[in-house]
Amino acid sequence: DAKTTQPPSMDCAEGRAANLPCNHSTISGNEYVYWYRQIHSQGPQYIIHGLKNNETNEMASLIITEDRKSSTLILPHATLRDTAVYYCIVRVANRDDKIIFGKGTRLHILP
Amino acid sequence: NAGVTQTPKFQVLKTGQSMTLQCAQDMNHEYMSWYRQDPGMGLRLIHYSVGAGITDQGEVPNGYNVSRSTTEDFPLRLLSAAPSQTSVYFCASSYAQGRETQYFGPGTRLLVL
Numbered sequence: 676d677a678k679t680t681q682p683p684s685m686d687c688a689e690g691r692a693a694n695l696p697c698n699h700s701t702i703s704g705n706e707y708v709y710w711y712r713q714i715h716s717q718g719p720q721y722i723i724h725g726l727k728n729n730e731t732n733e734m735a736s737l738i739i740t741e742d743r744k745s746s747t748l749i750l751p752h753a754t755l756r757d758t759a760v761y762y763c764i765v766r767v768a769n770r771d772d773k774i775i776f777g778k779g780t781r782l783h784i785l786p
Numbered sequence: 787n788a789g790v791t792q793t794p795k796f797q798v799l800k801t802g803q804s805m806t807l808q809c810a811q812d813m814n815h816e817y818m819s820w821y822r823q824d825p826g827m828g829l830r831l832i833h834y835s836v837g838a839g840i841t842d843q844g845e846v847p848n849g850y851n852v853s854r855s856t857t858e859d860f861p862l863r864l865l866s867a868a869p870s871q872t873s874v875y876f877c878a879s880s881y882a883q884g885r886e887t888q889y890f891g892p893g894t895r896l897l898v899l
Contacts, residue, residue: 711888718790718876718890719829762828773844774819774888776829 678702679763684781693750695780697763700744705767708739710748712759713779719762722748758784788812790891792877798897799867807862807894809877815889817880818860819844820852822873823893829876835860867898 680698687693699708709724723730723737725746730737736749750757762779793808811818819834821844831844835854849871851863860879864871877891 713829716874716893718878718893719888720890721887760828773831773834773842775831775845776821778828 678706678765678775679777681761681763681777681780683778684783686783686785687750687753688785689755690752693753693757693782693784695748695750695761695763695782696745697748698745699763699765702743702765703767706765707767708737708743708746709764709766710735710737711762711764711776712757713762714756714759719776722761753782753784755784755786758782790877790879790889792875792891792894794894795892796895796897798899799864800899801868803867804863804865805867807864807875807877807896809860809862809891810858811860811879811889812858813879813889814857815879815881816857817888818854819878819888820850820860820862821876821878822846822871823876824873832862832875867896869898872896872898 707724707726710722711719713719723732723735725737739746760779760781762776790811816837820832821829823829830846832846832850833844833852835841838854838857841852841854854860875894878888880888
């Protein structure tokens with residue numbers, strides 16, 4: 676089973692920041708938080724990952740709480756092209772074990 | 787560099803027929819995996835491989851076989867297709883060590899009648 680809990684769907688107005696939450700209360704000390712997204716009919720796309728520090732790249736920011744039991748993916752200026760299903764995954768980096776996706780959050784960007 | 791390629795893009799099968807979904811990557815990735823995605827559902831892991839000659843089961847392996855004779859290829863076999871296997875199938879690959887980003891193929895849409 677997936678180790679994360681995400682809301683099934685969210686709405687966000689175009690141009691506003693989209694904040695997608697993820698709960699991972701059983702995360703271990705050596706597990707990273709990864710985010711992927713899947714735009715309709717396409718294969719999933721990697722967005723960002725982190726261990727305990729906040730991370731930022733050209734696509735998004737990842738905020739991880741101090742106790743690491745939850746995190747938030749932030750899309751700073753959402754556009755219609757950000758409409759997708761967003762998946763939060765926890766796993767140990769550099770391990771050969773399987774990667775399990777949950778059901779994700781369906782993000783609707785409203786014009 | 788083509789990334790992860792999958793063939794065919796679409797396939798219609800009759801119940802009981804067999805077929806192989808092809809997946810290939812040219813990035814020298816050790817880790818490869820197969821997922822299925824049903825309408826409105828998330829991705830479910832079928833089988834995965836951490837290197838040539840090594841495969842293991844995922845969440846929903848029944849009805850599917852895999853093999854990994856080369857680093858580049860990871861075919862998924864349906865020995866006797868069933869309507870419950872109607873789905874979209876995605877293949878993915880990544881480095882086993884270091885970078886953990888998974889790269890996904892475009893998917894194969896399978897309809898079993």
